[in-house]
Amino acid sequence: MFYREAGQFKSSYAADQAIFPIAQDRVFVIAIIVAAFALPLVITNNYWYTAVLIPLMVYSMAALGLNILVGYCGQISLGTGAFMAVGGYSAFKFTTVYFPDLGLVFIYILSGGVAALVGVVFGIPSLRIKGFYLAVATLAAQFFLQWLFNKVPWFANFSSAGTIEAPPRTLLGRIAEKGGTLEILSVINPLVASPRAPPENRYLFGLALVVVFALIVKNLVRGRMGRSWMAIRDMDVAAQLIGIRPLQTKLSAFAVSSFVCGVAGAMVLFQYLGAVETAAYSINESFLVLFMVIIGGLGSVMGSFLGAGFIVLVPIFLVNVLPGIGITLDVATRKHIEQMLFGGLMIFFLIVEPHGLARFWQIAKEKLRLWPFPH
């Protein structure tokens, strides 16, 4: 009853080809986005920003990137952490050494580009290696790049601790600050990075990025490029026969995916943690992001967000729920029990719905369409 598309007639091709052709979807998504942007009006508690909202944005971005590769193009990758590290470290080098005056928006685009290049290089084996062999081969990228950033002091500007710190940077850079050529824009030029920036700003900037990238990705996968990715995913030999070139298609998936993951990696440094070591981009991150993609739903933009929400929120929930019902444990035991519960939940969700949370969403829409009738 609530979700019924009957009576919504399209009178132009543009309307027919819209991202959300059904009015209810459109309203729902816009409402969510507006609500997300309005959150800082309601939430003033820093814990919410630093522990929940900002990581949610970062991981949504990473999951979005990986979903292109795994969900749409069918190439399993366990190197996400490494591509995020490339984004993070190149953004760090750009802001501190090469373009200290540039705004963060441009920095992110540049570092995403660097990550895309690296992604293409490590994507080359995918032309020959498939399935789990490729998954393990991408681990080479993970371990090699992490080792590289760890061992070559140049990447961390020769800092003795090997830590890289996000310098305070504004949205558009020096050019729009007081005294710059575009001083007129200083109203929309807030401080968005480094721990010194107010958490609302960091969150809002991250949110804006995620929304923009989600739109771009959604359109990419609807278009020619996305269709050829999906053809390769479904059966590469058949795709080749109908004239899709595997080289370009696979490498473009690696490039776009790594671009988005690179931006996510830069967000880890600039928006989320403020100062990181290579351990922040470890193989655990790769596994977590892959799990987000799978639990959210392979080949679904919506699913990336749901999966990121699940993985970010469940540990926080577990941390808070055990003391909440009166169980107090020492730190080590609590950590182990949380780990058990987390693993158990992962298995439980995979058994209940192997197609991910996006499938739940689909079922919910189906039910809403028929409600109040069962059939």
Next chain:
Amino acid sequence: MLDFLYNLVVAPWVGMLTDPLFLGEVVIGGVLAGVMYALVALGFVLIYKASGVFNFAQGVMVLFAALSLVGLMEGVQVNYVALVAIVLAVTGIVLWSGEMALGRGIGRALFAGGVAVGAVKLGAGVLLPRGIMLGAAGLIGAGISFKLPLWGAVPATILIMVALAFVIERVILRYMVNQEQIILFMATIGLTFFLEGFGETVWGSNVKKLDIGIPDARLDLSKLALPGAAVAAIFAAAALASVALMFAWRVRAVRSAIDTSKGLVQPPLIGPASLFFGMAGLACFLARFFVAGDAAFVKGKAEATAMLFASLSWFGLALVATVALLALATWRGRREAAEDHGADVAPLHYGWFVALGVAGAVAVAAGIVWAVRSGILINGFELFAAAMAAILVIVLAVFFQKTRVGRALRAVADDHAAALSVGISLRGIWVIVWAVAGIVALAAGIIWGGKSGVQFSLSLIALKALPVLILGGFTSVPGAIIGGLIIGVGEKLAEVYWGTAIGIDAIENWFAYALALVFLLFRPQGLFGEKIIERV
């Protein structure tokens, strides 16, 4: 830049040649480490073959087995309530896995009861204030405590791993039949998290020492002086082994020729391969005299270098001899085959492969004699590990090839549906294969845990086993072993020679992956993996 290139391309080889004794030690260390990697990879291969599950939890199974073993050896206090829970859960899971419907129902209820009692016990332990705990000590606090010696703890841990296999099949795998591989992979990652937390909750997370009575010290082999008879015996054994290998190769080729009812032909008399290897062997043999005469080259390390070239020349001589032998056999075989079958003949490829094997055996024998005589140092513990792994592999091979269950396992690995159709219980096979993987994990846990202590990082050796796995192929047991050896030796050589030459360290984190990647580019399914056939 030129310095860098020199360090990259030349220096490591110079380093190897100037101190062959050290090189020998490095290679042997690599072989032994490789055996240990192979042991972990073996567990992966068993499960992947039988159920198509890429079991990421293999590493944490190693940790769990080692934790249980150490826990049992250090002494356990089992509370009566917990004992009841364990007994209930174990009987339940065994009944639940049976075929009878009634038994399954009862078993499921018992398992659930056991888990519930365990949860209540855990909850009561942390929830209730100490006063009540003490008051109800008769029920909650009391228990039995015991401590097992090594020979008792190992079977007990095997029982635990078998029970774990039952639980995994019942609670997870059964519900995931027919899912995509990546979903199953993710489920094993979930299992990894769970087992890690579970093992450390039950046994504690501090670093434990596992003492199995083998000293982790280097043995000086030069003390056992090798008599001439032993030397002769080693060479005889090598020769015998290589002849057996050649014979086996012939038999196989003849059989396949009979199967396809074709004549048998070996490669051409002077084919490029046999020519190449014959020349290489000759060069190896002759090199000895040139080098021994060049005083500038052998200065300082004269004896050791000469030794190296001595074994190299044995290799060369053996190579020349085998190639000649093969060529002779080929010539005769060709004529006979041509007379019997005309042009309809199946070529016997890779004759030179055999030649290489024979020559290799002789060279290894020469190497052993040389190494023992010149006093090489070998880590006793690693030697024990390698021996244990070898025994395990032989037992597994016999189990797979000679027993009824092994035949069923191979049938399942070949084709699930066909195996089901001839009455093999898929679920039973899964339990068996996970149990076997659990036992292999225990062996790996004993070795790794005995070497570096039992702690959380033990589960990370799964990441060490992955390159071994893709190098050897997911479906091949010999692949896992040979892959382990290649990775082990390659890693050690790279670490010792290239690592120090270029001045970078800790490359063992990624070197194995890079090495495996290079192999994969030439064989995308690993060295011994099943050939991937794609159909549209």
